[in-house]
Amino acid sequence: MKIASFNVNGVKGRLPRLLEWLDEARPDVACLQEIKTGDATFPAREVEAAGYGAVWHGQRMHHGVAILARGEAPKEIRRGLPGDDADSQARYLEAHTRGLRVASVYLPNGNPQPGPKFDYKLAWFERLIEHARTLVGDDVVLAGDFNVVPTNLDIYNPWPWRFDAVMQPRTRDAYRRLLEQGWIDSTRHLHPDERIYTFWFNADAFRRNAGFRMDFLLLSPSLASRMMRADVDVAHRGRDKPSDHTPVWVELAPGSGA
DNA sequence: ATGCCATGTATTACATGA
Numbered sequence: 503m504k505i506a507s508f509n510v511n512g513v514k515g516r517l518p519r520l521l522e523w524l525d526e527a528r529p530d531v532a533c534l535q536e537i538k539t540g541d542a543t544f545p546a547r548e549v550e551a552a553g554y555g556a557v558w559h560g561q562r563m564h565h566g567v568a569i570l571a572r573g574e575a576p577k578e579i580r581r582g583l584p585g586d587d588a589d590s591q592a593r594y595l596e597a598h599t600r601g602l603r604v605a606s607v608y609l610p611n612g613n614p615q616p617g618p619k620f621d622y623k624l625a626w627f628e629r630l631i632e633h634a635r636t637l638v639g640d641d642v643v644l645a646g647d648f649n650v651v652p653t654n655l656d657i658y659n660p661w662p663w664r665f666d667a668v669m670q671p672r673t674r675d676a677y678r679r680l681l682e683q684g685w686i687d688s689t690r691h692l693h694p695d696e697r698i699y700t701f702w703f704n705a706d707a708f709r710r711n712a713g714f715r716m717d718f719l720l721l722s723p724s725l726a727s728r729m730m731r732a733d734v735d736v737a738h739r740g741r742d743k744p745s746d747h748t749p750v751w752v753e754l755a756p757g758s759g760a
Numbered sequence: 761a762t763g764c765c766a767t768g769t770a771t772t773a774c775a776t777g778a
Contacts, residue, residue, distance in 0.1 A: 511777085512767045536777085538768060563768050564776060611778055649778075662761065666778055703778070704765060714778080746766080746777085 503600060503754045504529045507645035507717050509608070509701075509747035513537035513568070516745055517545055523738055523749055524552050530572050531599055532749075533606035533645040534558075537566035544568065561592035567606040567646070571599040579603065585629040593626070601757055602725075603637060607646030612667030620667050623649070627676040631683075637722065638683045641757065644720040647701075647747060650677045652687070655697065656715035668716060685720040688752040689732045700734055701747045708739050719752045728754040 506529035510516040513534060524532065532554070537544065541560040549556050555575030558568035559582070569576045576597035583594045593608040607630065612623030634644065651668050654660045663669050681687065689698060699713025707713065721729065732752040739748040 515767060536767090538776090611776080613778055651778095663778080665761065668778060701778080704763075716778085743766090 503531075503756065504751050505531045505533075505602075505604065505643050505645060505719060505754065506749050506751035507533045507535070507606070507647070507719055508749040509535040509647040509717060509745060511536050511538070511745040511747065513566075514539055514543070514545060515743070517548060519738065519741060519744060521548065521552050523735065524554060524570075527735060527749060527751065528572065529570075529751055531576075531602070531604055531643075532570040533604065534568040534570065535566075535606060535608040535647045537568055538563060539566060557595065557597050559592045559595040564591070565608055566592045567595045567608050569595055569597045569599070569604055569606050574599065576604070583626070583629045583633050585632060586625070589626070594630075601641065603640055603642045605637075605642070605644045605646070607644055607648065609647065609649040611649050612673065615665065615667040615670060620670075623667060624672055624676065627673070627680075631676065631680050634680055634685070635683055638685065639724075640722060641724050642722040643725070643752075644685065645718070647717050648677065649716055650674060651714050651716060652677050652690075655695075656699075658697075658699070658710075658712040658714075668714070681720070684723045686723070686726055686729070688719045688721050688729055689715070689734070689750060692729065692732045698734055699736075700750050702739060703746070717747055717750045719750060721752070725754060728757060730755055
């Protein structure tokens with residue numbers, strides 16, 4: 503069973519790339535971020551024609567997350583994180599599919615730093631940590647764009663980006679505390695020493711392979727023994743009109759209930 | 761230290777992204 507995450511940077515403009523990737527990669531579950539469209543304008547018909555059921559949490563112009571499942575409709579469990587009723591940004595969606603609880607996560611970018619956007623990022627991260635604590639005992643995948651570069655192995659060159667929100671000690675500390683609950687960064691776990699990137703700032707940065715690793719598939723401890731392979735579909739970043747992120751995926755062995 | 765760029769929405773301009 504293949505679980506994937508893909509920050510599409512606009513699901514409508516990216517539809518040809520998305521449908522092509524679904525056809526080629528055939529993920530069983532695909533979590534999308536930055537769909538950048540409202541609930542009424544998500545291209546559900548096209549996604550369904552590609553063989554995927556979907557749930558989505560849209561927002562006009564910005565953010566927005568979705569969960570796709572091949573051949574079935576995911577059952578939505580929650581949209582938005584608990585802890586702040588005034589937070590109207592669409593960055594979290596949780597659904598049940600294929601015997602798992604799957605969350606599509608789009609953590610705030612947080613730039614410029616310092617400032618209110620960085621404060622929002624840290625507060626959002628704390629709410630994610632609190633909610634994740636309630637999930638870590640089940641079969642759960644937290645998949646998404648976490649907007650954090652966990653270590654200097656996860657970026658081509660930390661120096662030019664040392665003031666960026668994704669590099670800050672407080673951002674990294676929040677991510678470390680999330681993982682301390684027991685979550686497994688599957689890509690890093692299976693490739694402990696490799697330089698692996700999932701985001702490139704622009705086409706020139708991609709040519710130089712000057713990337714960041716910020717998209718993760720975090721597995722709850724109960725799924726650890728089912729982890730088989732993990733990789734990044736790097737080639738999709740080099741195609742026509744690509745997203746700035748590239749898909750990441752992990753393959754799980756069938757569970758006892760599947 | 762960074763959006764020259766891309767995206768979407770609504771108008772030729774703005775907000776967002778990392």
